[in-house]
Amino acid sequence: MKNVIEIKGITKHYKDFTLGGVDAVIPCGFTTALIGVNGAGKTTLIDILCGVTGKSGGEALYFGEMRDIDDPALRDRIGYCSSMNFFPPNWTLKTIADSMELGFDNFDRARFTELCRRFKLGDPADKKQKNLAKLSDGNRMRTYLAAVLSRDTELLVLDEPASSLDPLARDMLCDLFREYLAERDGERSVLFSTHNISDMENVTDYAVFMSHGKVIAQGFVEDLKQSYQLVHGDAAQAAKAKPLMMTFSGNATSFEGIALAAQADKLRALDTAVEAPTLQQLSVGLLRKAEQDE
Amino acid sequence: MNKTLTLSQAVKLYTGSSIGRLTVKFTGLLFAQTCLTTLIFAVIGWAEGKTDRISDFVSLIFLVSLMLAHMFLLGGHLFPRSVPGGKFFRSTKEGFAGYQKMRTGVLLVSILILVLSFGGMYLLNMAVPIGTNAAAYVILLIVSLYMISFLNFLQMLPNEGLANILRITALTLTGIFSAGLFTVQRVEWWHWLAGAVALLLVPLSHLILLRHYRKYFWNT
Amino acid sequence: MKIYQNTNEPIYKQIAAQFREQILTGQLQGGDPLPSIRALAQDLRISVITTMKAYEELSAEGLVTATKGKGYFVNAQDAQLLAEQHMRQLEEHLTDAIYSARIAGMGLDEVQQTLAALWDMDI
Structure with a gap:
């Protein structure tokens, strides 16, 4: 299996936060979700990977062959987008199209017009243009997406794209990812960050979990769902079950938590319900454990 | 397609405007404002019969306006990462190279404004008798060039408050001492030398500033 | 699907x-x-x-x-494998039929008659 990015020991020192060392791989041809709470370091990592922020140490290998994120050829292959304030607020569809065309080699104006029409944003060729500042958060995000999707890139890197979108728009975002991947079957990849994976579960292939600037777990979703199990039981079994579990939360009537698959048989013997977790349940479990361990 | 940006394209990428447009806009504003001031002082001067001091005031206002225009021009095109658009610009194909070209383009605009404004003032002087001689203009031009380099160096100060104080001080001093410049009757050899130094200092200060910006501000 | x-x-x-x-x-x-x-x-x-x-x-x-x-x-499927799959399905369906016959109170002869009649029809 090829990797679109191999991250080795990337670190970044800020006054009151340190990222790293981050070691992770982003597999090629799939959608990877970078999951973590606010402040975990997701945006910093993404910014570093796309050359928006400089790193203090470590390295990343892109497409199995490129190492220098300042190389214009590499930058052209990556479609980066932040979730807020990506473009200046006084820009219009027209200025965005003009600047995107100047900023990259693979911007397709016709495709941008088509996406703007599809997302009901207007026409970049209209005489009267609307400022980005006058749009709702959701429409502004859609504009950013239209811009980045109008480039023929091989890697889409989106920082919290779902945050300002309503559930309907998130569903559409999932479709957009699948469309993006299917268009160049196997040669394109998507990386996006989120603090809430539930609306994006059925498009996520690979997950990287971050907490306090470090990667705490990663893997293909199907494998993760087999390595970790969701456990429910009655309070009566709580005491026996707790030491077998990775995360545990219980009250007077029942308990629940995540356990390693290796413990599943022992837990079943205690008359508990053991099943595969959703990615959301797994995230909560892993991130909660990381918080407790800190 | 393997094109790299020209200076004007870099300016367009960042501002949506071109070198030509920016020049016209700022020169136009500057010139309009100076003409207005000239007219006002001319009327006052003629009314009071003191026509020989009009040029002093006009040139003073012109010089101070020029400084302010340059401060807005040079300081208003910094595009730090925290400002909306900052991340987009840093993700573009050319990255810092594109930024550098934009800043150079803006510097070019500031030089053009300088040249055009002085040209315009000279023509104004010929059209409206306000009593300034050509020598004074040369001196003022040289002072303006030093001012650009000075503003460039000020941008490298880590303490923004201190930088602003120095900017205001420079404006004030220029205002106070410019009066003496207007009495110059002839351009001496050392004026020309100072001018040559000023001319060299502009691109030098620009390059040093950009290197400093790349090291401490661009990607941190 | x-x-x-x-x-x-x-x-x-x-x-x-x-x-x-x-x-x-x-x-x-x-x-x-x-x-x-x-x-x-x-x-x-x-x-x-x-x-x-x-x-x-x-x-x-x-x-x-x-x-x-x-x-x-x-992959080209083994004819034998396919046949076995269908035979298994036949057994399953017949078991269901027997179950239904018992509930309906039908005997083996009646079931065989029904089978023969259906076999001759164009399905």
């Missing part, structure tokens, strides 16, 4: 089961291509890894083969 998103059965198993049935009943012949994993994921609105895992399971069973760069193709 019918996929139940909210049951306990993993989606990839459901997909594999449906393709398996299509192959063993001959609806998909040897040499037929399966939809690409990403096109299928797009149509079913699920993740690519899910379709990939379904195909991998079928591949491990020898029902399909992955061709590099071209996708997955159905």
